[in-house]
Each structure stands twice: as structure tokens, then as C-alpha cells.
Amino acid sequence: MPENKKYDIKVRLWIEEAEGPFLGIGKIWLLENIQKTGSITNAAKEMKMAYRQAWQLVEEMNKRAETPLVEKLLGGKGGGGARLTEAGERAITLFYEIEKRIKDFIEKETQNLKF
Amino acid sequence: MPENKKYDIKVRLWIEEAEGPFLGIGKIWLLENIQKTGSITNAAKEMKMAYRQAWQLVEEMNKRAETPLVEKLLGGKGGGGARLTEAGERAITLFYEIEKRIKDFIEKETQNLKF
DNA sequence: CATCAGTATTCCTTTTCAAACATACTGAAA
DNA sequence: TTTCAGTATGTTTGAAAAGGAATACTGATG
Numbered sequence: 001m002p003e004n005k006k007y008d009i010k011v012r013l014w015i016e017e018a019e020g021p022f023l024g025i026g027k028i029w030l031l032e033n034i035q036k037t038g039s040i041t042n043a044a045k046e047m048k049m050a051y052r053q054a055w056q057l058v059e060e061m062n063k064r065a066e067t068p069l070v071e072k073l074l075g076g077k078g079g080g081g082a083r084l085t086e087a088g089e090r091a092i093t094l095f096y097e098i099e100k101r102i103k104d105f106i107e108k109e110t111q112n113l114k115f
Numbered sequence: 116m117p118e119n120k121k122y123d124i125k126v127r128l129w130i131e132e133a134e135g136p137f138l139g140i141g142k143i144w145l146l147e148n149i150q151k152t153g154s155i156t157n158a159a160k161e162m163k164m165a166y167r168q169a170w171q172l173v174e175e176m177n178k179r180a181e182t183p184l185v186e187k188l189l190g191g192k193g194g195g196g197a198r199l200t201e202a203g204e205r206a207i208t209l210f211y212e213i214e215k216r217i218k219d220f221i222e223k224e225t226q227n228l229k230f
Numbered sequence: 231c232a233t234c235a236g237t238a239t240t241c242c243t244t245t246t247c248a249a250a251c252a253t254a255c256t257g258a259a260a
Numbered sequence: 261t262t263t264c265a266g267t268a269t270g271t272t273t274g275a276a277a278a279g280g281a282a283t284a285c286t287g288a289t290g
Contacts, residue, residue, distance in 0.1 A: 231288090232289105233283105233288105233289085233290085234288100235271080235272095235286105236266080238283100238285070239280080239282105239283085239285095242282095243280075243281090244278080244280085245276105245278070245279085245280105246276090246277080246278085247274105247275095248273100248274090248275090249273085249274080249275095250269075250271105250273075251271080251272070251273085252269100252270085252272095253269085253271100254267100254268080254269080254270100255266105255267080255268070255269100256265105256267075256268095257264105258263105258264100259262105260261105
């Protein structure tokens, strides 16, 4: 009688666009942190990620979405900041919705895997 | 009227086990090539991957499956070789089955994404 | 018109991780 | 008992990505 290890299915999903991967869970987290902190700088700190990279991700998202997901405020009181556009907020919601549907499906459909 | 880019959902799935990721599409391809060529060396060549790495992947798979997926033949005429065990063959089938079910589901469930 | 905090951007260092290299080991068969 | 092709394994190298570090830019506000 074999010792019966436990195996389960993991899945990672992302939105793809003509030029390649467009939006995955990493960028979604970044969006959430921008929403929460009001700036790219603080979002990056929160995630222990370099500002440089966070900024690049935002650039890419904005360029490749039909309409920008993040609105950036330059200069002024507090130096500026960043906040989500409506499209940005919708992106978060939509992503999690899709993810949940898929994960629920997987949980239902796959059990007792053996290798 | 916006230019309507096309977005779709991509998914990558793998089998997870206590110690982490256990079996994804990369290892499945390796299994298939071992099956096809009869050795790790030739499978690796086929995939333009270093023998060393292919061998390590096989080791890992074998250790972490309940029963080895690849049987290795050492020395002898032709130097030996490798072939799939029954468990190895089942792994391939099972993996693709699960993948197909999930991808079909995604295709049905998600269309007209907008960002 | 100086300040200030966040955005924008370049450059350089470090880390990581894959690929390449090198070298034993194995055992059937001639 | 030599050959041979594949397995087994350590070491080295190198390229790409991540991670700082440094610097300029922006504009509301006092």
C-alpha cells in the first residue's frame, strides 16, 4: 500500500494581448497598492519592490490598455502621486472574478490525483 | 469609438506537491521526448536543452512521484537509455486531460474582455 | 521663487540561474 | 578487456534580470 502523497492543481492566469503577457497577478497587486497608498513610490515600498520597476510596470500597463489604468499626478503639493482610473479599478475586479471562477472550476473538477 | 484591442486569458497549470511545483508542461514535454527517443540524452537534444538539466528534472520527478515516472537503463549495448514507466505514461495523459478541461472552460467563460 | 515629495530616467552593481565544459561510471557485446 | 553511448555529477562561465544609487524634472503652495 503506497504512502499516498497529496497532489493538487495550481494555476496561474494572465491577460494576454497582441504584444504578449499584459496583466497578471503581480501587476494586479501593484494596482491595489497604488490604490491603497496613493503613489507609485509608496506602493513599491509596500511590496518591497524597486520604484524603478514599479514605474516601468505602470508605464507598460498604461500603454497597452485601451485606456490607462493609472493616472499620474506630477509635481505640486506632496510632489504628486498616482491613482487608479476607473479602468484600473475595473481591471482589478475583473481579474479576480475570472480567477475565482477558474479556481472554483478546478477545485470541483480535480481531486484524488495520483502520480 | 475606441480601437478595440483584443485581450484573452492565458493559463499555465502545474501539479503541486508538498515540496512545491512538481510537474508542469516543461517536464511533460521532456517525458514525451524520452518516450519518443528512448534516452534522456536524445530527448535533451530534441529540446535543445542541456543533458545535465534534463537529467536533473528526471531525478526530481522520480523522487517526488509516488512511483518513478522514468526508468533508466545503465550501461550495456548502446550505453543504456531511459523509458517511461506506466506511471510516466499516465502522467502525460492525465496532465493533458486536465489542461484541456480547464482551457475549454476558460474559452467558454471568458470573452469580450476590455481594459 | 524656494521648498518639497513624488515622478521620470540613466547608470552601475549585484545576483541569479542557465548553459557550457569536463570527467567518471556503467555493463552488454564484440 | 576494449569499445561505446548513455547515465551521473562537479565545476566554471556568462548573460540577463533584479536591485540599488544617483540625478533631473514637475508644479501647487507658502
